[in-house]
Amino acid sequence: MNFNSFIFILIFSLFSSFKIFESHIPSHFPEPYIPESNQLTIERIKLGKKLFFDPILSRDSTISCSTCHNPNYAFSDRKIKAIGKNGTILERNTPTLTNVAYNKYFMLDGVNPTLENQALVPFHEKNEFDLHILIASDRISNNADYVKLSNLAYGTNPNPKVITSAIASYQRTLISGKSKYDQYLNKEIELNETEMKGKNLFYNELHCASCHNGFNFTNYSLTNNGLYKFYPDSGRIRLTGKNSDRAIFKVPTLRNIDVTHPYMHDGSINTLEEVILHYMSGGNKHENKHEIIQPFQLNNEEIYSLVSFLKTLTDSTFLQNH
Amino acid sequence: MIRNLILLFFFLNSTVCLSQVDLNLILNHKFNGDPFLYSQNYQDENGNAINISRLQYYISSIEITHDSGINTPLSSVYVLANGNVTNYFLGQYSIYNIEKLEFDLGVDYDANHGNSSNYSSQHPLGPQSPLMDWGWPAGYFFLVIDGTIDDNGDGVPNKAFQLRSLGDIMLQDVNYLTNSYESINNIINLSLDVNIDRWLSGIDLINAGIDHSSSSTNLNMCNNTVTNQVFEANDLSSLDIQQNLIDITTDYNVSYSPTINYKLNNNIDFTLSIYNSSGQIVLQSQNIGFEGNYFIRKELKSGVYFVFFNGGKYTYKHKFIIN
Numbered sequence: 001m002n003f004n005s006f007i008f009i010l011i012f013s014l015f016s017s018f019k020i021f022e023s024h025i026p027s028h029f030p031e032p033y034i035p036e037s038n039q040l041t042i043e044r045i046k047l048g049k050k051l052f053f054d055p056i057l058s059r060d061s062t063i064s065c066s067t068c069h070n071p072n073y074a075f076s077d078r079k080i081k082a083i084g085k086n087g088t089i090l091e092r093n094t095p096t097l098t099n100v101a102y103n104k105y106f107m108l109d110g111v112n113p114t115l116e117n118q119a120l121v122p123f124h125e126k127n128e129f130d131l132h133i134l135i136a137s138d139r140i141s142n143n144a145d146y147v148k149l150s151n152l153a154y155g156t157n158p159n160p161k162v163i164t165s166a167i168a169s170y171q172r173t174l175i176s177g178k179s180k181y182d183q184y185l186n187k188e189i190e191l192n193e194t195e196m197k198g199k200n201l202f203y204n205e206l207h208c209a210s211c212h213n214g215f216n217f218t219n220y221s222l223t224n225n226g227l228y229k230f231y232p233d234s235g236r237i238r239l240t241g242k243n244s245d246r247a248i249f250k251v252p253t254l255r256n257i258d259v260t261h262p263y264m265h266d267g268s269i270n271t272l273e274e275v276i277l278h279y280m281s282g283g284n285k286h287e288n289k290h291e292i293i294q295p296f297q298l299n300n301e302e303i304y305s306l307v308s309f310l311k312t313l314t315d316s317t318f319l320q321n322h
Numbered sequence: 323m324i325r326n327l328i329l330l331f332f333f334l335n336s337t338v339c340l341s342q343v344d345l346n347l348i349l350n351h352k353f354n355g356d357p358f359l360y361s362q363n364y365q366d367e368n369g370n371a372i373n374i375s376r377l378q379y380y381i382s383s384i385e386i387t388h389d390s391g392i393n394t395p396l397s398s399v400y401v402l403a404n405g406n407v408t409n410y411f412l413g414q415y416s417i418y419n420i421e422k423l424e425f426d427l428g429v430d431y432d433a434n435h436g437n438s439s440n441y442s443s444q445h446p447l448g449p450q451s452p453l454m455d456w457g458w459p460a461g462y463f464f465l466v467i468d469g470t471i472d473d474n475g476d477g478v479p480n481k482a483f484q485l486r487s488l489g490d491i492m493l494q495d496v497n498y499l500t501n502s503y504e505s506i507n508n509i510i511n512l513s514l515d516v517n518i519d520r521w522l523s524g525i526d527l528i529n530a531g532i533d534h535s536s537s538s539t540n541l542n543m544c545n546n547t548v549t550n551q552v553f554e555a556n557d558l559s560s561l562d563i564q565q566n567l568i569d570i571t572t573d574y575n576v577s578y579s580p581t582i583n584y585k586l587n588n589n590i591d592f593t594l595s596i597y598n599s600s601g602q603i604v605l606q607s608q609n610i611g612f613e614g615n616y617f618i619r620k621e622l623k624s625g626v627y628f629v630f631f632n633g634g635k636y637t638y639k640h641k642f643i644i645n
Contacts, residue, residue, distance in 0.1 A: 120438070
């Protein structure tokens, strides 16, 4: 047992028998929120994982959740915008699922309230699974393995609720907290001088940590970082009709940021250096741009240090273990 | 004195017994005052030919004022109304004479931020086909009007529009219906005219396009519910007009598994059978009533299919094609 992290042993009662699920939540992480109605069990996670990687859920059986949320890229896809069914280009960049259990809302514009709800999105989208959830559940019901797993996990044959709940359960286990930076925080290793300089820039000299803060490098707010003057993707306003919601996007986690390029909601920035150049410019004028986003100067060495620090947020065990 | 007490006893008793009634909502969909059919073209307010292929909306938070001011909220009732369906059963209640009807167009905040997969497919808030919930914001379409409009004066409506309103701000409180409805044979029919053309008043349908959002166009359409009084109490006599107008259409929103919208002879129970072009039966379903929206819920291969509706001496045939 890693003495730097608690092992939470969570005991769940299900069908009058007890199941034990061990979750390695790093000691410097809070406990994730898990809804009362969908507590984690080994069976639920197993069912969700099977569904996550199974193309049976797409209309033409060619894509699964993992097509875009590829574990090797911290559950993103290295594409500017996601590629859906029949090679169609989707509207946005695939977000990472790193520590998604802690998110308070889903979709890049934060309009979706739970992981269980979010799991319905690809079914509905014509260019993603494009499979009616009732037909998806009929497909799964014709598969003996799934019927067995579904009964073990939720005590019922497959149905839409089983599908969305199980996929959510699996995603709640995607916890990443063993990066080089975490090891440094836990006093297991030292950061080198460049990384320490970058850390200082990130936390003390620049404004980065006013948005990308906390254990998951996000304050979970929705804001505008001045990417454009005019956004082709108007974001949250499509749902609320409020001008203050135009082109505001979730502050994303920066964990595993080195592997989840390209960046931003539309994948328009390729490298971390270019992201920093964007922030140095102070961004484009936009009515909803956060006031803290203002121009600043860095020399090449400082840019290099900041990038080096961001690279310490890569958790290789997370990339390999799923 | 004793006699009065006995009378009082009978009076109280009779009000209790009398008052368990079947409460029905009757929605007479109309376009420019004519009975509405999916298979028919109409004219919009600018004189352009228009066809509506899908009209669906939620009615919820129904509140009934009855029997001298008693208020009964039907809080657990959600109605998913469809353009070709007239009759909706709301439940049994202790009501004799209704004085006021109030409801929302749309669904309440909690339901709208819930999860459709938590309900069965029979429940109006459960997974529907075509879909009434939209995954991206995890909310319901409060009002959907899809169709085609003539944009070049040739009298043929062929420019598509889809107005599907999303978001809590679309909710409309319909609170102006103060007509009275009385129980007859323990049935109360809350009969309303639903004037579809009034929803579309002032909407630029030619340029509306595909709009699944909280846009100002969708908001204007929803606001028309109250400002233009889309819902009107019905004087019942006009019910007769709607009798025996047959309307069968295919909804291809789920292209490989369409939904068949049907409105057939009143009060006859039909059986639906679907055959492929080689005459093999694909599915059969009994007791489908005389009006409804039948989701095939099967992944059909491309080809031509025939739907037969059989009920008593009536048979109707309808063709659809899967590409």
